Amino acid sequence: MPEDTFLSLQPALLGFFINAPRYAYDLSREFEHDLGRVWRLGRSLMYAQLKELAEQGYLAMDVVTQPNRPARKIYYLTDAGRIRFAQWLNQPTMHIRNIRVEFLVRLYFFRTLNLPGLQELVTKQKAVLGEMEDALEKNAGDIQDDYWRLVVDFRLGQIRAVQQWLELCLQTV
Amino acid sequence: MPEDTFLSLQPALLGFFINAPRYAYDLSREFEHDLGRVWRLGRSLMYAQLKELAEQGYLAMDVVTQPNRPARKIYYLTDAGRIRFAQWLNQPTMHIRNIRVEFLVRLYFFRTLNLPGLQELVTKQKAVLGEMEDALEKNAGDIQDDYWRLVVDFRLGQIRAVQQWLELCLQTV
């Protein structure tokens, strides 16, 4: 998807290290099980991502050698990583098309890590969606073109569906 | 957007050649004006895509030299191209996340080229969406996990919003 913005999901991986150090292979299995249907991330890429997060200083690494196996590279969170994750987690996503995966992943962490702040995040996210709506409706005002109006209506429909879902989300949690 | 399927938009470009031959620069300007807010496609990529479509036999090319300018490469539709476009146009999109751009682009062509068959396409698209719904609701039955239920509800919300929009679409046209 080729467009003006991209998914910001790399910091999300840090969440898996909150409770304990992990190595990539192990994490990849759990990841696939828990989030595989929401966020697809192949094993190869997992290795690469953890390496990158380490280069950025959010993870640090211990190497544990074992007989007859490749050495395990066990990653753990640094302080910077802990901060980065918290920051990522509590940020609303700015683009509708990313909400599906980004918000659902955030929700996953709020639940599995039993973290506070979901309500605030939902509030922020609703505000962002509200702004999107306003922006669309504003330039929907000067639409004489039927086609562009349909485009706008499509987007409004998607946004409003998300807003309703966010309500449901609050009730469930 | 890295996932299990990809956008099928290349054949859509053929639609711009239905009424007249074009060259890439010219097309790129019109494209940006008409569809720029729905489908982003840089000029460089336009050149590459037309070249590819020509290699695939859907477009053919004449070179028109002009003084003091690079030669114009004017592309026109082949019979194969005409068929390919019609086939693409009347196909529903199979993945929710692609509907926004694919369906809206199809709609654009139905309108600007004044083509018949939109109603049939909408019917097919609704059927596809109905199947998605069923599939989700089926394995929503054996959900005890709250999280997975929210994921399913999110998707159902998006699907239903599209279904409603499709109705609106029929009324407008």
Place this chain on the structure above:
DNA sequence: AGAATCATGTAAGGGGTTACATGATTCG
């Protein structure tokens, strides 16, 4: 005996974006 699991990755490829190159002409 053959397949899957454990554990690491590398390499190649796909498909798109951004930046850069060229060179005349016309606009402000």
Place this chain on the structure above:
DNA sequence: CGAATCATGTAACCCCTTACATGATTCT
């Protein structure tokens, strides 16, 4: 006189996917 337009692209880069490599162990 400098910037934008016309018209073509190429090249580098980014990010992700798929395929492949290794080599012991355990499951069927």
